[in-house]
Amino acid sequence: MANLTREDILKLAKLSRLKLSDAEVEEFTAEISEILQYVQMLDDVDTTGLKPTYQVTGLTNVSRPDEISDYGISQEDLLKNLPARDKNYIKVRKML
Amino acid sequence: MDTWAPIADIAAAVNDGKTTASENVEKALQNIEDKAEFKAIISLTADRARKRAKQIDEHVKSGKPAGRLAGVPFIAKDNFLTFGGETTAASNILKGFNAPYQSTAVENLEAEGAICVAKANLDAFAHGSSTENSDFFTTLNPHDKTRVPGGSSGGSAAAVVLGMAPFALGSDTGGSIRLPASFTGCVGYKPTYGLVSRSGVVAMASSLDCIGPFARTVSDAAIVLDVMSGKDPLDSTTIERSKNSYTDLELDVEGKTIGIIKEYMGEGLEPEVRKLIDAGVEKLKNAGAVIKEVSLPSLPLALAVYYIICPAEVSSNLSRYDGQRFGYSDLDAKTLEESYEMSREKGFGREAKRRIMIGTYVLSSGYYDAYYKKAQTVRTKLINEFSAAFKEVDFLLGPTAPSTAFKIGENVDDPLKMYLIDIMTVAANLVGVPSISVPCGMVEGLPVGLQLMAAQTCDRELLSLAKAFEELNV
Numbered sequence: 001m002a003n004l005t006r007e008d009i010l011k012l013a014k015l016s017r018l019k020l021s022d023a024e025v026e027e028f029t030a031e032i033s034e035i036l037q038y039v040q041m042l043d044d045v046d047t048t049g050l051k052p053t054y055q056v057t058g059l060t061n062v063s064r065p066d067e068i069s070d071y072g073i074s075q076e077d078l079l080k081n082l083p084a085r086d087k088n089y090i091k092v093r094k095m096l
Numbered sequence: 097m098d099t100w101a102p103i104a105d106i107a108a109a110v111n112d113g114k115t116t117a118s119e120n121v122e123k124a125l126q127n128i129e130d131k132a133e134f135k136a137i138i139s140l141t142a143d144r145a146r147k148r149a150k151q152i153d154e155h156v157k158s159g160k161p162a163g164r165l166a167g168v169p170f171i172a173k174d175n176f177l178t179f180g181g182e183t184t185a186a187s188n189i190l191k192g193f194n195a196p197y198q199s200t201a202v203e204n205l206e207a208e209g210a211i212c213v214a215k216a217n218l219d220a221f222a223h224g225s226s227t228e229n230s231d232f233f234t235t236l237n238p239h240d241k242t243r244v245p246g247g248s249s250g251g252s253a254a255a256v257v258l259g260m261a262p263f264a265l266g267s268d269t270g271g272s273i274r275l276p277a278s279f280t281g282c283v284g285y286k287p288t289y290g291l292v293s294r295s296g297v298v299a300m301a302s303s304l305d306c307i308g309p310f311a312r313t314v315s316d317a318a319i320v321l322d323v324m325s326g327k328d329p330l331d332s333t334t335i336e337r338s339k340n341s342y343t344d345l346e347l348d349v350e351g352k353t354i355g356i357i358k359e360y361m362g363e364g365l366e367p368e369v370r371k372l373i374d375a376g377v378e379k380l381k382n383a384g385a386v387i388k389e390v391s392l393p394s395l396p397l398a399l400a401v402y403y404i405i406c407p408a409e410v411s412s413n414l415s416r417y418d419g420q421r422f423g424y425s426d427l428d429a430k431t432l433e434e435s436y437e438m439s440r441e442k443g444f445g446r447e448a449k450r451r452i453m454i455g456t457y458v459l460s461s462g463y464y465d466a467y468y469k470k471a472q473t474v475r476t477k478l479i480n481e482f483s484a485a486f487k488e489v490d491f492l493l494g495p496t497a498p499s500t501a502f503k504i505g506e507n508v509d510d511p512l513k514m515y516l517i518d519i520m521t522v523a524a525n526l527v528g529v530p531s532i533s534v535p536c537g538m539v540e541g542l543p544v545g546l547q548l549m550a551a552q553t554c555d556r557e558l559l560s561l562a563k564a565f566e567e568l569n570v
Contacts, residue, residue, distance in 0.1 A: 032450065056527065084427070
């Protein structure tokens with residue numbers, strides 16, 4: 001399971017929306033396999049009766065009133081970092 | 097080069113009109129320039145800093161105090177959103193990004209009169225242990241220019257040790273404050289998970305990320321923590337802070353129980369580092385602390401747990417860098433799909449890509465239970481062992497790192513070897529407990545850090561012990 005193939009890496013890259021160079025594909029195939037082999041030490045750990053921990057301080061369902069707050073940030077401030085813009089719209093490439 | 101007075105004294109001098117905020121800012125900017133060769137800094141926020149200093153000085157002149165950190169300059173790791181310049185997280189994908197708002201931590205510091213003068217280098221997106229993963233350049237260790245300062249907050253640590261500012265901010269996901277503090281010889285503090293808001297700090301692994309200070313003394317770190325901490329509506333994971341000030345430290349160690357972590361003192365620990373840790377323990381013992389050996393049997397699994405959970409959360413947090421709303425966008429792309437892939441290909445460095453890929457793998461259907469869920473369950477085991485330990489002892493003690501700072505380039509070709517450097521720091525993040533690295537001595541001219549931990553929310557007690565140790569270790 002932990003020995004990844006070139007095809008596995010290409011599939012992961014696709015899922016991750018990453019384009020990789022041939023050199024990267026080769027390096028990642030070896031490196032990520034090695035890292036996954038290292039973490040396999042967890043396979044044999046007995047965790048009978050234990051539940052996973054996703055939040056360490058025990059907070060659950062933190063909610064807030066659904067009200068509009070003014071954080072003092074203008075629309076212009078939020079739009080100033082757009083790579084491509086048309087008036088107040090985010091301009092993106094065509095989908096197909 | 098001028099060094100700095102204790103932070104409380106700097107602020108008092110500004111509030112009393114003995115010095116000015118403007119003088120402090122100029123001094124910091126001059127020190128940064130004088131030490132530019134160490135490459136600790138990515139960018140200056142000089143114009144805004146000078147403007148703020150002038151406002152503070154006018155405020156004081158009009159007879160009003162300007163806060164507990166009046167006119168105290170500081171340096172923020174460049175993954176904190178700040179006004180007055182770019183916030184890049186040392187990544188090509190965020191180059192040119194101008195934050196529309198500031199991180200809560202920085203806002204809280206500014207409200208008490210502190211002034212951000214510069215942004216410090218880091219491993220891009222805080223992925224690393226040496227700053228060698230910065231997309232821009234590697235920071236040099238202040239004690240030896242051929243060695244790394246540790247990471248990921250290596251620029252912040254080096255900046256404090258080089259005297260650029262009295263304190264700096266870092267983030268710690270698996271040791272990124274404590275490791276560079278150990279490698280450069282300053283105090284680095286990772287608070288209880290949730291004590292300091294992460295709003296406005298570039299997210300890495302959200303169930304682990306903590307914000308904390310670098311300073312030359314524990315008292316300086318404590319005052320910064322005291323100003324930054326507390327509940328923030330913009331970060332729903334924040335917890336209530338203590339009603340007592342974190343600067344109100346109790347120095348008597350008589351009768352305090354300290355557990356030496358067995359798993360950190362054995363194989364893999366450099367003998368010279370061990371000698372210094374043992375000597376530190378002896379000093380605490382002579383001061384009246386009760387010393388015990390404590391075993392946390394799952395600790396050798398912590399790094400494996402970390403290197404599943406961390407990349408999983410990284411892959412999720414870095415999905416927002418899609419080249420559409422902010423950050424680098426490859427304008428040669430023809431379709432939206434191409435735009436995502438090409439922007440991310442060119443914008444992300446090797447380590448970010450590696451972690452995104454590992455994270456995607458361990459979260460993908462078919463492997464989720466075997467990796468991610470299993471890691472989170474072993475995390476529970478670790479938490480249970482820490483809880484049991486803290487019934488027996490007040491504090492845990494060990495080295496911050498198994499060695500002193502390594503050579504630049506020594507580990508870059510072996511990601512797993514680089515990951516192993518965090519072996520003694522990741523557990524505190526997985527368990528959410530506060531942890532501090534304090535200077536403990538030198539081996540062949542290189543600093544060694546002693547790591548202390550306490551139970552969740554015992555930040556004041558932990559800072560107290562650290563300060564007591566600092567005084568014993570003079």
